[in-house]
Amino acid sequence: MKRLPLTGIQVLDLSRILAAPLAAQSLGDLGAEVIKVERPGRGDEARRWGPPFLKDREGGDTRESPMYLSANRNKRSVTIDFARPEGQDLVRRLVEKSDVLIENYKVGDLERYGLDYESLRCVNPRLIYCSVTGFGQSGPSSKQPGYDTVFQAMSGLMAVTGLPDGEPGGGPMKTGPSLADFMAGQFATAGVLAALYERDTHSGEGAHIDIALLDSTIAAQSHYVATYLATHNVPPRRGTEGNGGLPSQAFACRDRSIIVICGSESQYRDFCEVLGHPELASDPRFVTNSDRLRHRRELAATFGAITKQWPSADLLAALKSAGIPSGPVNTYPEVFADPQVRHRGLTITAEHAQAGPTNFYGSPIRFAGVADRAPMAPPVLGQHTQEVLREVLGLDHAATAALHANGVV
Structure with a gap:
């Protein structure tokens, strides 16, 4: 493979906020040409979700929030008022030349x-139309609005996240990042890729993909919901504890906490050796993983008292030498200073129209032998309107000037 796999695919992004823009961004990372359509003068609501805001070259606030920046790299921004017939016509003309359309309006709004699927499939029968909504295109809640935290709550994710009841700070807990949005965006990406493959290898026809944040967040809990459905047992909240072999959790050292995962009996015995307490491997309470599960509180207290005597760097070095999965509980500055993270190139720099060279996180997908595309910073509102109307739709300067003068773009 000599080029990114979606080179030559055009995506029309009519979405806002986070979940659906993340899907469009992922397609852009894979080589697609993504055109983001925004409302003139206002644009994506996520642009205003600050402070903090990105600083311009003079140190003043721009209109660009980190929420917006996180989901809109490798796109061109076009402003079109499609509440007006002239704007609707422009969008339909862009649809004629597009392979994919992504939207996240309330059911029925478009x-x-x-600009709904049934209307646009007449314009372009090959169009892959992906709708991302809170509850999906059908069902009693389909027209209800919602954001990430609503779906973390309704999906059960919050109920199984956090410290156990009875412990200080115990109770349901939202994850820090907006994982419901992220998961829906990734399921949307997978659906688009599957539909493109089916279209181009079999039917030649487009498709309507229906992605719901509620569905996605339930599915993302994988073995937790599988445990409930198969056994009717509800997995309890366990704080930092893992879900397999024990001990698997955060342990406090002298200076900071680290994570240790003993996924096998041999790793458990090696952990006891590293700590200088080989006798714990034969302690009747802890001999097998089933024993350790039954005595998990005693296990945590016993090993926690030992790890507190170690400097974290010394213990992590010893665990690494013994082949025991482990790592520090990093802050973000420590994450992006980590040699492995730096080697993998997860920080990218692109020229932002207002801020100049700006750092962003990069795509985790790599293709051997294929260079990543030169990153495009998330666009400022309408940055590419004239460019796209000229290059994609073939409009001349007089036509674009008239559209601008009439408030259509």
């Missing part, structure tokens, strides 16, 4: 403008 039908008012003739």
Whole structure:
């Protein structure tokens, strides 16, 4: 493979906020040409979700929030008012030349403008139309609004996240990042890729993909929901404890906490050796993983008292030497200073129109022998309107000037 796999694919991104823009961004990372359509003068609501805001070259606030920046690299921004017939016509003309359309409006909203799937499939029968909503295109809650935290709560994710009841700070807990949005965006990406493959290898026809944040967040809990459905046992909240072999959790050292995962009996015995307490391997309470599960509180207290005597760097070095999965509980500055993270190139720099050279996180997908595309910073509102209307739709300067003068773009 000599090029990114979606080179030559055009994506029309009518979405806002986070989940669906993340899907469009992922397609852009894979080589697609992504055109983001925004409302003139306002744009994506996520642009204003600050402070903090990105600073311009003079140190003043821009209109670009980190929420917006996180989901809109490798896109061009076009402003079109598709509440007006002239704007609807421009979008339909872009649809004629597009392979994929991604939107996250409330169910039925785009039908008012003739921009729903049934209308646009007549314009372009090969169009892959991906709708990302809170509850999906059908069902009693389909027209209800919602954001990430709502779906973390309704999906059961919050109920199984956090410290156990009875412990200080115990109770349901939201994850820090917006994982419901992220998961829905990744399921949307997978659906688009599958539909493109089916279209181009079999039917030649487009498809309507229906992604719901509620569905996605339930599915993302994988073995937790599988445990409940198969056994009717609800997995309890366990703080930092893992879900397999024990001990698997955060342990406090003299200076900081680290994570240790003993996924096998041999790793457990090696952990006891590293700590200088080989006798714990034959302690009747802890001999097998089943024993350790039954005595998990005693296990945590016993080993926690030992790890507190170690400097974290010394213990991590000893664990690494013994082949025991482990690592520090990093802050973000420590994450992006980590030699492995730096080697993998997860920080990228791109030229932002207002801020100049700006750092962003990069795509984790790598293709051997294929260079990543030169990163494009998330665009400022309408940055590429004239460019896209000229290059994609073939409009001349007079036509684009008239559209601008009439407030259509």
